[in-house]
Amino acid sequence: MKELQELADHLINGYADRVAAVTQDLLNKGATPQTILNDGLIAGMTVVGERMRTGEMYLPEVLQSASAMHVSLKILKPHLAKDGVESRGKIMMGTVKGDMHDIGKNLVGIMLEGAGFEVIDLGLNVQPQKFVEAIQTHQPAIIGLSAMLTTTMLNMKTAIEAIAHAGLRSKVKILIGGAPVSQKFADDIGADAYARDAVKAVDKVKELIAA
Ligand code: B12
Structure with a gap:
């Protein structure tokens, strides 16, 4: 899905608004939250980590990617977590x-x-x-x-x-x-x-x- 690559790219670039929009769009199109997480967000974050290691990305940029990830996780949360389940511990x-x-x-x-x-x-x-x-x-x-x-x-x-x-x-x-x-x-x-x-x-x- 090309949107997953777009999501990863926006995350790498730290564009929180675009990450939010593509996350919502993917959900609307029926992508599962797990796919969005693994093939979009975590895939993007892996690239961020690699660029951080090689010195291609610096802390302020990594922080922008991290806050974009937070924004997306907030959108995904209700889809990952089921409400109304009795606590198991x-x-x-x-x-x-x-x-x-x-x-x-x-x-x-x-x-x-x-x-x-x-x-x-x-x-x-x-x-x-x-x-x-x-x-x-x-x-x-x-x-x-x-x-x-x-x-x-x-x-x-x-x-x-x-x-x-x-x-x-x-x-x-x-x-x-x-x-x-x-x-x-x-x-x-x-x-x-x-x-x-x-x-x-x-x-x-x-x-x-x-x-
Ligand atoms: C985002 C990020 C940051 C952000 C963090 C923002 C935030 N709010 O979290 C900021 C910019 C603050 C940051 C700072 C630093 N970072 Co940093 N960071 C990363 C980065 C790119 C992504 C981490 C991430 O969120 N991954 C995505 C999540 C989903 O994956 P995860 O964290 O691994 O979590 C999964 C599992 O590990 C596991 N898990 C995690 N916690 C727990 C807990 C339990 C109980 C269980 C069961 C499982 C579990 O489950 C999770 C979900 O599947 C990583 C590289 C990478 N790819 O991991 C470097 C990385 C971790 N950072 C690194 C470094 C060096 C730093 C700094 C020292 C840089 C510096 N020079 O100042 C500082 C340290 C600040 C500090 N004192 O903590 C190195 C660590 C090297 C090392 N081996 O020690 C890495 C590996 C980058 C690199 N390749 O060099 N960083």
């Missing part, structure tokens, strides 16, 4: 300390809501102590930690240690995700599970809830 999400990437985390949250879970979003750059306090307040069944940098992924360990130190480790299951992390890293830092993407995250959450 409470999941808390947060991007760890020092990390300003929240698109992936937000997407995982949207997919979990779509699968019927209640999602409490602590946002980004979440200090370990904030995770501890939020667990005490909200008592989620699972906490999802996100990190996108090789430097900040280490703060997942710090967050898990703070949770353990507060005596809460046995009360909450910990799921981790984000581009630099892996199953091995999850094992190394004592997380309960790892998921590669938002779809796999929903499967893992269902497994953890059932366990």
Whole structure:
């Protein structure tokens, strides 16, 4: 579909208005939200990441692409998330300390809501102590930690240690995700599970809830 390529191109160029218009147009034409997400938005964001790595795109431009993605996700959200489903459990999400990437985390949250879970979003750059306090307040069944940098992924360990130190480790299951992390890293830092993407995250959450 040529509109999907257009969507990716507008996202790369950071044209939020055009991204919004093409997203809506694709939905009107019957494209599924998953196709729009994977073949338009994520395809575009992959190019942005590559250009960022090679120095062809700088932070202000990447931020424009990121906000265009936010706009599109807002349009897709009601289509990805089904309303009126009884909550299957409470999941808390947060991007760890020092990390300003929240698109992936937000997407995982949207997919979990779509699968019927209640999602409490602590946002980004979440200090370990904030995770501890939020667990005490909200008592989620699972906490999802996100990190996108090789430097900040280490703060997942710090967050898990703070949770353990507060005596809460046995009360909450910990799921981790984000581009630099892996199953091995999850094992190394004592997380309960790892998921590669938002779809796999929903499967893992269902497994953890059932366990
Ligand atoms: C957009 C972006 C930014 C934006 C973020 C805006 C925002 N609101 O999120 C801004 C401009 C702020 C930014 C800043 C920086 N960025 Co940046 N950024 C990206 C970029 C291009 C896209 C990330 C993204 O949104 N992807 C789309 C989403 C849908 O995918 P995702 O995040 O991977 O999420 C999926 C999975 O990982 C998983 N997942 C994610 N979280 C979780 C959580 C759980 C619990 C689970 C189960 C799953 C899960 O599921 C998600 C959905 O399927 C990536 C490159 C890339 N292609 O990944 C670089 C990238 C991550 N950034 C990078 C860098 C270096 C930086 C900076 C250090 C640059 C600088 N010199 O300042 C700063 C750091 C700022 C900070 N302290 O965090 C590097 C990281 C390198 C590394 N290995 O450490 C990357 C890989 C670019 C590159 N190729 O060099 N960035």
